[in-house]
Amino acid sequence: MSATIYDVAREAGVSMATVSRVVNGNPNVKPTTRKKVSEAIKRLGYRPNAVARGLASKKTTTVGVIIPDISSVYFSELARGIEDIATMYKYNIILCDSDQNKEKEIHLIQTLLGKQVDGIVFMGGKIDQEHIDEFKQANVSIVLAATVDEQHEIPSVNIDYEQAVFEAISTLIKSGNRRIGFVSGPLEVPINRKYKMEGYKRALESHDISFDESLVIQGDYTYESGKEAAAQFLSQEITPTAVFVDSDEMAIGTIHEIQDKGLRVPEDIEVISSENTRLVQMVRPTLTSIAEPTYDIGAVAMRLLTKFMNNEKVESRTVILPHRIELRKSTK
Amino acid sequence: MSATIYDVAREAGVSMATVSRVVNGNPNVKPTTRKKVSEAIKRLGYRPNAVARGLASKKTTTVGVIIPDISSVYFSELARGIEDIATMYKYNIILCDSDQNKEKEIHLIQTLLGKQVDGIVFMGGKIDQEHIDEFKQANVSIVLAATVDEQHEIPSVNIDYEQAVFEAISTLIKSGNRRIGFVSGPLEVPINRKYKMEGYKRALESHDISFDESLVIQGDYTYESGKEAAAQFLSQEITPTAVFVDSDEMAIGTIHEIQDKGLRVPEDIEVISSENTRLVQMVRPTLTSIAEPTYDIGAVAMRLLTKFMNNEKVESRTVILPHRIELRKSTK
DNA sequence: GTGAAAGCGCTAACAT
DNA sequence: ATGTTAGCGCTTTCAC
Numbered sequence A, B: 001m002s003a004t005i006y007d008v009a010r011e012a013g014v015s016m017a018t019v020s021r022v023v024n025g026n027p028n029v030k031p032t033t034r035k036k037v038s039e040a041i042k043r044l045g046y047r048p049n050a051v052a053r054g055l056a057s058k059k060t061t062t063v064g065v066i067i068p069d070i071s072s073v074y075f076s077e078l079a080r081g082i083e084d085i086a087t088m089y090k091y092n093i094i095l096c097d098s099d100q101n102k103e104k105e106i107h108l109i110q111t112l113l114g115k116q117v118d119g120i121v122f123m124g125g126k127i128d129q130e131h132i133d134e135f136k137q138a139n140v141s142i143v144l145a146a147t148v149d150e151q152h153e154i155p156s157v158n159i160d161y162e163q164a165v166f167e168a169i170s171t172l173i174k175s176g177n178r179r180i181g182f183v184s185g186p187l188e189v190p191i192n193r194k195y196k197m198e199g200y201k202r203a204l205e206s207h208d209i210s211f212d213e214s215l216v217i218q219g220d221y222t223y224e225s226g227k228e229a230a231a232q233f234l235s236q237e238i239t240p241t242a243v244f245v246d247s248d249e250m251a252i253g254t255i256h257e258i259q260d261k262g263l264r265v266p267e268d269i270e271v272i273s274s275e276n277t278r279l280v281q282m283v284r285p286t287l288t289s290i291a292e293p294t295y296d297i298g299a300v301a302m303r304l305l306t307k308f309m310n311n312e313k314v315e316s317r318t319v320i321l322p323h324r325i326e327l328r329k330s331t332k
Numbered sequence C: 001g002t003g004a005a006a007g008c009g010c011t012a013a014c015a016t
Numbered sequence D: 001a002t003g004t005t006a007g008c009g010c011t012t013t014c015a016c
Helices: A005-012 A016-023 A031-044 A050-057 A073-088 A102-114 A129-137 A161-174 A190-205 A223-234 A248-260 A294-309 B005-012 B016-023 B031-044 B050-057 B073-088 B102-114 B129-137 B161-174 B190-205 B223-234 B248-260 B294-309
Strands: A062-067 A092-097 A119-122 A141-145 A156-159 A180-184 A216-218 A242-245 A270-273 A288-291 A318-321 A324-326 B062-067 B092-097 B119-122 B141-145 B156-159 B180-184 B216-218 B242-245 B270-273 B288-291 B318-321 B324-326
Touching (some): A005 A016, A050 B050, A073 A248, A092 A102, A102 A129, A161 A324, A180 A190, A223 A242, B005 B016, B016 B031, B073 B092, B073 B248, B092 B102, B141 B294, B161 B190, B161 B324, B180 B190, B180 B223, B248 B270, B294 B318
Parallel strands (some): A062 A092, A141 A156, A156 A318, A180 A242, A242 A270, B062 B119, B141 B156, B156 B318, B180 B216, B242 B270
Antiparallel strands (some): A288 A324
């Protein structure tokens, strides 16, 4: 076994309390003593046992991260933002994939609480009462990242999705489009149904364009579903002249399907997407996209969580980060 | 505070040892007692404290994962493979980004050991003596994923990179190419210098093509560096007629640069890449690629780690997974 | 089948 | 400035 604090104390001829002080940078230690202890630590190759420390101090310097799918480009960028800030504040991350499955989510929350994490960053689709109950009975801080709680009970970091889509669609309308397709993510997710879809509708309304149900197609964020959506649009009597697609990967599918059918982007059909991941530059034409600051959402969420964990005062529990529309070649 | 095992014991009128038995599924408990305890647990909302358990049992059911960059498509697919198998075996993952920075790597290993992880999955570029020393003095199991240890001391899961590149280049040669570019990753990484590069050379040699240094360009796996490499090739007196590019993202950059310069893929220049992530289908023409079973490498590495952690016997510590060449439209 | 008790390695009062 | 001591919440012998 490796050395314990007790071994170090004996080796240095001091008490374990003193060793603890040295290890934790407590200033109340005479320099000579500190030196003796440091040497003993080095000699024995002592490394503090974080588990014992966690039990004694009730802090693990570990936070849980629940994410739908770490292999998604969008979420892995979020995760990187979380991780970087966590590292900056000396926390480690326990990463869990939920596949947006509610049972898994609840189970993961419980596992993480069992592991005594100091806080949780949660990313998911739908937050319902059961989630909120779990969060509340847990006496650790929770922050939602890129995830809305319609009841505004849980702190969160997002952009203004409604406004972002409103702007994207308005851009399209201003350049002359009247028939605009909308490829959304799953509509049971509030962000999609309540915010993005509403932004779409509001843009249409404010330009006196009537809402046409056949222009809305639900995708599942995959390349394939983007292709299928485009195929469906192209089979309509009057095809749309522009399409908003709610993820970069789907949008690439949409563009390719349009091109495969012999049409051109943006000349025949304009395409605008949503996440602004690195994928936007990896397609021809490059994708005009709502620039959602993915990395920053993760980073800010983690920063917010550190504030809660340190009982710092927080001005606002619901933070809305700015977005832009990043114009590239898939729109005129 | 939440209930402890002692609270449950009192509530159920038994000793904490019995509660512990029930919680851990020990069969030596009378059904009636078990029932009493289970009810008390439910009533109090008791949830075992994994930190205390970890201290007492010296097992945390947590493994460390050191990864260069979770936001990379390639590594996040690996991570998903690791996570899925970890979950299957009831382990959680502490995820750490290293940016392939040796100091960070060493530091992360130490942090993870301090947190008493039961094992570590390590992904990185270069493994040197210092890493090996750390691994050895740690008395936890380590498995390398998509990472080679030239000294073959540390268990690992990889594909046969040398052979894979040999096959890819041979394919190109067989279809008539004699001047073949090689866009590699950083050459200080042994996988690149010692395996992939050697596969390239061996393919050339076995077809009596002499090695030409100007056909090798070092990239950094980004889209931009793929573009730059292509630009450099296209500025040569005799441009290559085919290019092997060591990552999907770089390969897409290479294709775009070629196309932007008015040439066609594969008619003028064939392109073949290496990772076979989902990106291969997101570019036109779709990318012919070495099919590296990314997810599986992660999954198998984690599975191997569980075997070490359970002291199961392991037939081979160095596993080589099969690869294929996946032919798509970027080659003739 | 069940209980008592001794740790696991550390932190955090409280003394001195 | 340093030492003593009592936990933190659990597992794990060892008795009974």
